[in-house]
Amino acid sequence: xxxxxxxxxxxxxxxxxxxxxxxxxxxxxxxxxxxxxxxxxxxxxxxxxxxxxxxxxxxxxxxxxxxxxxxxxxxxxxxxxxxxxxxxxxxxxxxxxxxxxxxxxxxxxxxxxxxxxxxxxxxxxxxxxxxxxxxxxxxxxxxxxxxxxxxxxxxxxxxxxxxxxxxxxxxxxxxxxxxxxxxxxxxxxxxxxxxxxxxxxxxxxxxxxxxxxxxxxxxxxxxxxxxxxxxxxxxxxxxxxxxxxxxxxxxxxxxxxxxxxxxxxxxxxxxxxx
Numbered sequence: 001x002x003x004x005x006x007x008x009x010x011x012x013x014x015x016x017x018x019x020x021x022x023x024x025x026x027x028x029x030x031x032x033x034x035x036x037x038x039x040x041x042x043x044x045x046x047x048x049x050x051x052x053x054x055x056x057x058x059x060x061x062x063x064x065x066x067x068x069x070x071x072x073x074x075x076x077x078x079x080x081x082x083x084x085x086x087x088x089x090x091x092x093x094x095x096x097x098x099x100x101x102x103x104x105x106x107x108x109x110x111x112x113x114x115x116x117x118x119x120x121x122x123x124x125x126x127x128x129x130x131x132x133x134x135x136x137x138x139x140x141x142x143x144x145x146x147x148x149x150x151x152x153x154x155x156x157x158x159x160x161x162x163x164x165x166x167x168x169x170x171x172x173x174x175x176x177x178x179x180x181x182x183x184x185x186x187x188x189x190x191x192x193x194x195x196x197x198x199x200x201x202x203x204x205x206x207x208x209x210x211x212x213x214x215x216x217x218x219x220x221x222x223x224x225x226x227x228x229x230x231x232x233x234x235x236x237x238x239x240x241x242x243x244x245x246x247x248x249x250x251x252x253x254x255x256x257x258x259x260x261x262x263x264x265x266x267x268x269x270x271x272x273x274x
Contacts, residue, residue: 055126066087208252
């Protein structure tokens with residue numbers, strides 16, 4: 001499998017901010033280099049709250065990739081001292097993550113945590129999220145909103161999103177042969193080995209990116225765990241509308257079909273990639 005190439009540079013990406021360990025002792029962390037990446041679009045109203053809840057004592061680097069926001073996201077991030085990469089043109093949710101992970105790897109990340117900066121997920125669970133990777137029990141860890149019964153709806157998740165999530169997760173568990181409570185979370189931790197082992201730059205630039213990563217986890221035989229996390233739906237939190245949710249669902253089902261096809265070809269000795 002291919003490795004991620006060098007960090008974005010030149011006229012297509014503008015970079016600013018700081019790097020290096022964030023450690024309260026001032027000595028430097030005697031632990032893996034953990035990088036938090038924030039794929040941002042119009043997140044100025046919620047970015048500071050998200051940033052303030054990140055446990056800085058465990059994090060060596062924080063990177064925000066701005067996808068041509070029309071608000072003050074970039075200015076806010078720079079005031080907070082976050083390392084900022086700016087897309088002059090909107091590249092989509094998947095395109096944003098490609099820049100996030102490429103930059104994190106180049107800057108030395110050993111564990112990469114994606115946190116949506118819309119404050120819908122609680123980054124204070126980061127110690128539990130990275131623990132399975134740090135202890136070499138997992139390659140990928142998801143923060144699941146559905147692992148606690150009733151938690152997602154109590155947090156304000158719209159009923160149609162909840163039902164769609166449950167349907168897609170049921171199909172995925174059947175196809176993938178797993179027993180996850182959900183695959184559709186915006187709070188994820190990846191090991192460096194995992195990101196360097198999958199061709200994530202070939203994935204979709206849109207919302208299908210996350211589903212394609214799940215397909216790569218399954219077909220690559222990587223270890224996947226999940227922890228419970230609360231979710232918060234409120235006016236300022238970004239939320240995909242019904243039309244985009246339907247398109248996302250169709251993309252997810254398409255990934256399931258590709259995984260089934262890959263397994264069939266492998267069973268017949270035909271090889272190929274999913």
